[in-house]
Each structure stands twice: as C-alpha cells, then as structure tokens.
Amino acid sequence: MKYKALLFLVFFIAGCASTTLKNQSGIDRKQLLLMPQSMVVNMANDGYRSALREAAKKNKLNVDSTHVNRVKRISNKLIANATYFKPESSQWPWEINVEDNDEVNAYCMPGGKIMVYSGLIRKLNATDDELAAVIGHEISHALREHGRERMSTAAVQQLGLLGFAAYISNSSNQNRANATMQAASLGATLFFVLPNSRTQEREADAIGLELAARSGFNPFAAVSLWGKMKKQDTKKPPEFLSSHPSDDNRIRELTDLAFKLKPIYESNRSR
Numbered sequence: 444m445k446y447k448a449l450l451f452l453v454f455f456i457a458g459c460a461s462t463t464l465k466n467q468s469g470i471d472r473k474q475l476l477l478m479p480q481s482m483v484v485n486m487a488n489d490g491y492r493s494a495l496r497e498a499a500k501k502n503k504l505n506v507d508s509t510h511v512n513r514v515k516r517i518s519n520k521l522i523a524n525a526t527y528f529k530p531e532s533s534q535w536p537w538e539i540n541v542e543d544n545d546e547v548n549a550y551c552m553p554g555g556k557i558m559v560y561s562g563l564i565r566k567l568n569a570t571d572d573e574l575a576a577v578i579g580h581e582i583s584h585a586l587r588e589h590g591r592e593r594m595s596t597a598a599v600q601q602l603g604l605l606g607f608a609a610y611i612s613n614s615s616n617q618n619r620a621n622a623t624m625q626a627a628s629l630g631a632t633l634f635f636v637l638p639n640s641r642t643q644e645r646e647a648d649a650i651g652l653e654l655a656a657r658s659g660f661n662p663f664a665a666v667s668l669w670g671k672m673k674k675q676d677t678k679k680p681p682e683f684l685s686s687h688p689s690d691d692n693r694i695r696e697l698t699d700l701a702f703k704l705k706p707i708y709e710s711n712r713s714r
C-alpha cells in the first residue's frame with residue numbers, strides 16, 4: 444500500500460492549483476506543483492546568469508542598441524499587463540536581454556528572465572506585433588509556471604515507479620496480481636492527469652496572444668509570423684514551434700484566437 448499512500452500524498456497534499464487567474468482565453472487548468480517555486484526560480488536564475496556570461500564572453504550580448512531598445516519597449520508593455528493573469532508577477536525581478544545569435548528563437552525562464560535572439564528580428568524581419576506574439580508566448584510559459592509543472596511531473600513519475608518497484612518486490616502472488624492492476628490504473632492516472640507539452644504550448648499561445656492584445660498589439664500578427672516561420676528552413680525548431688502540431692491546425696487555432704481577442708486589442712491599441 445506504500446505507493447498508494449505516495450500517490451495520495453502527491454495529489455492531495457502537494458495539491459493541484461491553477462497558476463494564473465481566470466482570463467478571456469478560458470485557460471484555468473489545475474496543475475501539479477510539487478516543487479517549491481523558489482527552487483525552480485533559483486535554478487532558472489543560475490541558467491540565465493550562465494547564458495548571459497557565455498554571450499558576454501563572445502561579445503554577443505546586447506550588441507545592437509536598436510534591437511535592445513525595441514525588445515525592451517515591447518517586453519515592458521507585456522510585463523505591465525502580465526499582472527492581469529498573475530498579480531505576483533509585478534514583484535518579479537524581470538530581466539530582458541538580446542543575444543546576437545542567428546537562431547530564430549526567444550525564451551523566458553521561470554521568474555521572468557527574457558532572452559531574444561537577434562535572428563528572430565533579422566531573419567523574419569519581425570514587426571513589433573509579431574515580436575509581441577513570440578515574447579508574449581514565452582512570458583506565458585513563465586506565468587503558467589510550466590517549467591515547475593514539468594519538473595513536478597517528472598518527479599512523480601520517478602517516485603511512482605520507485606514506490607511500485609518496492610511494493611512488488613516484497614509481495615505475495617495475489618498481491619502481485621493486484622499490483623499489476625494498480626500499475627495499470629497508475630498509468631491511466633498519469634496519462635489523463637498530467638499534461639503533455641502540447642497542452643502547455645496551446646496554453647502559451649492562448650494566454651500569450653491575450654497578453655499581447657491587452658498590451659495593444661495586434662493578435663493577427665501570430666498568424667503572419669507563422670507564415671514567415673514556415674518559409675524558414677532552420678535546423679533546430681524555435682521554442683514556439685517545439686511540440687510540432689500540424690501547421691494547418693495551429694494556424695486555424697491562432698486565427699480563431701485572434702478573432703476572439705480582436706475587441707480586447709481594439710480597446711487597448713491606442714494606449
């Protein structure tokens with residue numbers, strides 16, 4: 444019964460909660476958050492510091508002040524509206540940097556550490572609205588604490604398997620049969636309760652575009668950006684293409700989202 448107790452502990456004591464407030468996009472999925480937020484943010488800070496150090500060593504950090512100022516202006520508008528989804532984000536020590544790198548990519552680490560690669564701006568000739576669509580998507584991963592959720596998920600899977608192995612190794616035959624059935628139900632539980640990365644990408648698209656619209660950026664830019672992305676033949680797919688949904692599906696979903704968010708954009712565009 445050890446591993447049942449373990450599951451109980453994980454699901455009911457560690458607790459499931461949504462990391463963001465209710466929003467127009469309707470994203471309020473409950474998430475498994477086993478790791479303390481502070482631990483995940485500390486790890487992210489270490490990673491960000493070392494990325495900055497590496498870039499600086501190669502003289503690739505914040506080289507083009509036009510790019511840097513532009514990325515900061517857009518990001519700061521998005522950050523100001525992030526409190527709509529997660530009020531505590533107003534207390535985050537946000538950072539925004541641009542690395543001179545030909546890859547078409549950007550990321551935002553847990554706790555609000557933003558990096559935009561110059562390749563995203565240069566290769567796609569990205570408009571402000573298009574940059575806001577990408578940066579909004581990346582910021583939304585941090586607001587939804589997707590990194591913390593993924594780490595929690597991995598820990599549960601390991602703990603669950605360990606508990607199961609310990610249980611079955613000192614069981615009678617009857618118990619082994621029961622254990623097999625329980626393993627099947629554990630598998631089903633993990634499958635249905637824990638999200639796949641596609642779920643997280645869909646959430647980052649929805650919250651990211653709403654964040655952009657609330658900050659006065661045109662949500663239809665996500666669709667035009669996607670068209671530009673498809674024409675690129677990058678060896679490594681950028682983060683915002685990471686889960687490889689079919690192109691047509693993603694364009695359709697983004698277009699639907701943009702129409703839904705149009706009124707929000709129009710009431711905020713003059714700001």
Ligand SMILES: [Zn+2]
Nearest residue numbers: 644647682683
């Ligand atoms: Zn993403």
